[in-house]
Amino acid sequence: MTITHQVEQLITQNKVDIFLGYKDLDGHLIPHSFTRDNLDELSQLQVGENRYSLEKIATHLTEKHPDIKIGIIARDCNQRALNLLYVWNQLDPENIETVNVNCCPSPLKPHGDCSYLEPKQSGAYKREHGIDFNMDAETLMDSYDNTERFSRWMYEFGKCIKCYGCRNICPVCFCTECSLEHPSLVEPGILPVDIPIFHLVRATHMAGRCIDCGLCEDACPSHIPLRLLYREVNKIVSTIFDYSPGAGMEKSPFNIIGDKVVLEPQPMDTKL
Amino acid sequence: MTIKRITFLQELLKFMGLEGRLHLEWISSAEAQKYVQVVTDFTDKIRVLGPNPLKLGTIDELVKGGVKI
Numbered sequence: 001m002t003i004t005h006q007v008e009q010l011i012t013q014n015k016v017d018i019f020l021g022y023k024d025l026d027g028h029l030i031p032h033s034f035t036r037d038n039l040d041e042l043s044q045l046q047v048g049e050n051r052y053s054l055e056k057i058a059t060h061l062t063e064k065h066p067d068i069k070i071g072i073i074a075r076d077c078n079q080r081a082l083n084l085l086y087v088w089n090q091l092d093p094e095n096i097e098t099v100n101v102n103c104c105p106s107p108l109k110p111h112g113d114c115s116y117l118e119p120k121q122s123g124a125y126k127r128e129h130g131i132d133f134n135m136d137a138e139t140l141m142d143s144y145d146n147t148e149r150f151s152r153w154m155y156e157f158g159k160c161i162k163c164y165g166c167r168n169i170c171p172v173c174f175c176t177e178c179s180l181e182h183p184s185l186v187e188p189g190i191l192p193v194d195i196p197i198f199h200l201v202r203a204t205h206m207a208g209r210c211i212d213c214g215l216c217e218d219a220c221p222s223h224i225p226l227r228l229l230y231r232e233v234n235k236i237v238s239t240i241f242d243y244s245p246g247a248g249m250e251k252s253p254f255n256i257i258g259d260k261v262v263l264e265p266q267p268m269d270t271k272l
Numbered sequence: 273m274t275i276k277r278i279t280f281l282q283e284l285l286k287f288m289g290l291e292g293r294l295h296l297e298w299i300s301s302a303e304a305q306k307y308v309q310v311v312t313d314f315t316d317k318i319r320v321l322g323p324n325p326l327k328l329g330t331i332d333e334l335v336k337g338g339v340k341i
Contacts, residue, residue: 137287150289150325196288196326229287236283240276252304 004045006099008069011036016097018061018070021045022075028126032055047073047101053171053215055081067095074098077213079244083170084211087252090174091237111113120217130155131225137232157195159222162186166216166226167202172209172245179205199229206230208254211246292321 003021010016011034018079023032023041029050034042055078058070072078079098085091120133131140131152144152167173167180179201180186186198217227238244241253278296285294295314299307 076309141287144289146286146291151288153288163315199286200288203284204281211337214295232287235285236280240283 002228003073003099003101004042007034008042009046009195010071010097010099011039011042014070018068019071020057021073021099022050022052033057051075051077051213051215051218052138053077053081053169055085055091055211056171056174058096059085059171060172062095067148069095069097074100074135076103077211078171080211080214083249084172084209084246084252087249088172088174088255098143108173109130126223131228133225133228135224135225135228137228140228152257154195156186157223158192159224160193160195160198161222162191162193162198163221165219169215169219171213171215172206179227199224201235203229206233208245208252210234210242214253241260274307289326290326292317 007021015034017036017135019270020250021034022029023044024046029046029048031052031054032044034039034045034078054072058072061064061068061070072082077119079100081090082093082096086093086250088175122132122256123132124133126132126200129152135143138148164180180198185201186194212227212234214227216230220226234245243250243253245252277297278294282294295310295317297310308335310315
């Protein structure tokens with residue numbers, strides 16, 4: 001059964017109210033919502049290597065309509081993001097239907113669809129002064145000493161144009177109030193942004209959240225190797241907290257709030 | 273939880289090239305000598321590391337201050 005048929009069934013059998021997928025617009029796949037009202041558009045549903053955080057759209061939809069049933073095209077990274085959003089009560093697994101598609105190629109499924117299949121190229125200047133996209137954390141730690149690492153990261157962060165693209169595309173950035181937008185922490189309208197604080201605040205907030213989809217690095221117009229940074233964050237979290245975000249449905253060690261209120265609410269005694 | 277969070281931050285700062293500038297210690301109000309010892313040791317450690325490069329602020333000043341970018 002093709003994906004189009006699967007989606008058509010989900011919609012016509014009322015299993016979902018809206019289906020989030022991609023459609024072709026002038027040769028580029030853009031996120032699109034398919035509903036009962038535009039069933040004829042289903043012929044345009046396509047899956048290619050373009051990626052977008054569809055689960056972020058789902059989170060926003062659920063904010064406005066808590067009971068809406070959403071279908072979604074899911075690669076492995078989308079699935080990890082969904083798991084994390086379930087754990088943090090942003091989405092209800094009861095209301096989400098996934099249609100799984102190919103992700104990274106493996107011996108079992110040689111064909112893969114992902115914009116990450118092509119390794120990124122780093123220019124000569126970046127390799128000399130910054131951090132090579134293809135470098136891993138261990139090589140970075142082994143190749144450069146403390147001072148050099150600091151210089152290289154400062155070179156990378158110094159390029160930031162404060163577009164907030166990394167945060168906006170991030171499927172697991174769901175806070176209603178973002179500390180990176182707080183005027184007393186990050187002064188509005190000022191460039192360059194306060195480095196490395198801006199990026200380290202985000203990196204710290206990615207602890208226990210980042211599901212390593214790499215969309216932030218994809219979106220970054222300044223080519224900051226964010227995926228490498230957040231992968232290191234993940235590695236530290238995994239060592240210290242023994243937790244891999246998005247891997248399953250276990251409660252995050254960073255969520256200090258329980259599921260239930262255990263104290264009886266009581267009126268305050270005004271006589272005291 | 274605190275020790276885990278601080279260890280996380282220490283590891284992240286190490287990755288960024290700011291190793292050794294964060295220290296966590298539990299000291300009771302009755303442990304004046306321990307307090308003095310910890311602060312003295314940490315001050316000595318920081319003195320060896322030199323001023324925090326972040327204090328220089330903007331990129332221009334970092335470059336002036338000798339950070340290669």
